[in-house]
Amino acid sequence: MFRDLMASRELAWQLAVRDIKAQYRQTALGLIWAFILPLANTAAWLMIHNAGIVTVRHTDLPYPIFVFTGTMLWAIFMDSVNAPLQQTIAARPMLAKINFPREALVVSGIYQTLFNAGIKLVVTLAALLIMGVAPGMGLAFFPVALLSLILAGTALGLLLTPIGVLYSDIGKALPLLMQFFMYLTPVVFPMPQSGWAAALFQVNPLTPLIVTARDLLTGMPPAYMDGFMTVNAGMLVLLALVWVVYRAAIPILIERMSA
């Protein structure tokens, strides 16, 4: 299993380079596509907030920065959730006809998520500096937070992949679900202080990931370190499990999809 993973690194790299090149070569806006969606999201929420349609409780950070970092980080997480299913479905003709280490698809998805995350982060950091927020020492630990976001995303995405390849319902439901989860995570709102909503936010395993990542990025003291560690440990275990499932599932999926 691990030998296959090692064997697939180079292939994963090639596939990632192929997909990234192909993706941006056929666009006029190019790299801008990597961050246009969270940018638009931020703009929408700022408008809603400023117009007073929805009042958002006071945040420690200036609200524009809060929303902007939140949506950017959430977009990275979304990318990593979508990647395994997308990669596997896109590679159907190849899967059905060529025997190659299947891990390569997942790893290639991670590479691509990282690449797009890099672009998003450059934009985010630039925006932070312009708005006068100094990231501080915490930034040194930010890569860890970034990797845990991608780890969690990949584990969850991979969990859905075997069923998602058979039934396209999963692929259709995923954006809806993610939208729903976004509002249960402090992405565009801060944590509610009390009531059932506060409990939900607390239980949501994504909360510590997003909050820690944002805190590190904006030079705030990380508030949820314990939760962050627990979630990471849990996600590692989950990833190992779904990886085994994925390997077992692929031959069965191939005979059912017969591309």
Add this chain to the structure above:
Amino acid sequence: MTDTLIKVENVSKKFCRSLKRSLRYGIQDLGNELIGRRHGGNGELREDEFWAVKDVSFEVKRGECLGLIGRNGAGKTTLLRMLNGLIKPDKGRIEMRGRVGALIALGAGFNPILTGRENIYVNGAVLGLSKKETGNKIEEIIDFAEIREFIDSPVQSYSAGMTVRLGFAVAAALDPHILLLDEVLAVGDVGFQAKCLNTLSDFRKKGTGFVLVSHNMHQISRYCDQLLYLKGGHVAHCGDVESGIKQFLQHMDANQPSIETEATEWSRVYGSGKVILKNATFLDKDGLPVNHIRTGDTFSLAIDYECPGELVSDTILDIVIRDKEGTLYQGTSADYGVDFGLLSQAGRMIVTFEHMPANSTEVQFFLTLLNAKNGEIYDWKRHIRLKITNNAILNGRVSLTVSWALSNPILNQLEHRTRI
């Protein structure tokens, strides 16, 4: 180390006819697999399932080539995919020794937007070559595919033939121990095909074992040492090549509804009806009716006609001859045939064919009676069949009369040398 590269024992695989059920069984199988049970169950068929491959066993040794034939849907591709490790057998065991190369989907994994060169690296990686290995072989690959001019253009601008050539070139750079080929020898133009075949025979000299799926019996009999003939997933024949092909061709014949040459089976395609072709009979060279001939026989086709209305002139009979697969033996042209002049009210036209060389089991005649001057079609009939038995040579469309001679060979060679 033994010489056996592929060992297949009692392999079976089932498939499902209904998509919804198939998806549900997929989830079931996945569940079973995860709790460690063999996902095929105990070998019973569930509802809507059938055996796509049933109880197949064979062995391929170093340097051997196994031909795999059968009609469409007989399970050939399923078997190949199991050999390639893409899907698992529901029953039985497959053992493969060494690096497996598969020329099944040439160019799978090509991205149309990237250039040929970039795609070579990606495809190489997919097939298991490292970047360095591909880099070492890239010039060789480009030359083999004969697309140096276009190697830096995007693959979407390539013709289908170019794409397949590039795919073959990359796959051929692999140096596999076992090679699975699915109908790929039919790619490219004749020159490229010859090059592919040479590459394959080079592999073979190095000891690569082959499994070759083809509908081309000529290729099968030329390259294979043993033959596996699948019929509805079951093994119909395993072993000797020639007798397997014979059996296959006979089964293919038997599946065709056999129709004698009688007027009732004539179907009119089109016609004004001024002259009607009533009846056709084949006659041997003594003028006796026959319904089959032997390759090389002289025979006649006698056609009874009738003019129900006014008599017509300037009629010619146009004859197109094809074999059962539709290969044209003889077409027609404006100058073909003979002007019969004025036809009487009823009569018989006789066309004699000298030494019919057709080397297939059946030929079909398509007859058109038309006016030579204005092209009016009086009657156009299709499909009268003539069975041909005792094919002299197994392969090829026609059997030519050949005489062989060797004239003073030593002198010839000397001449040849002095010319050089």
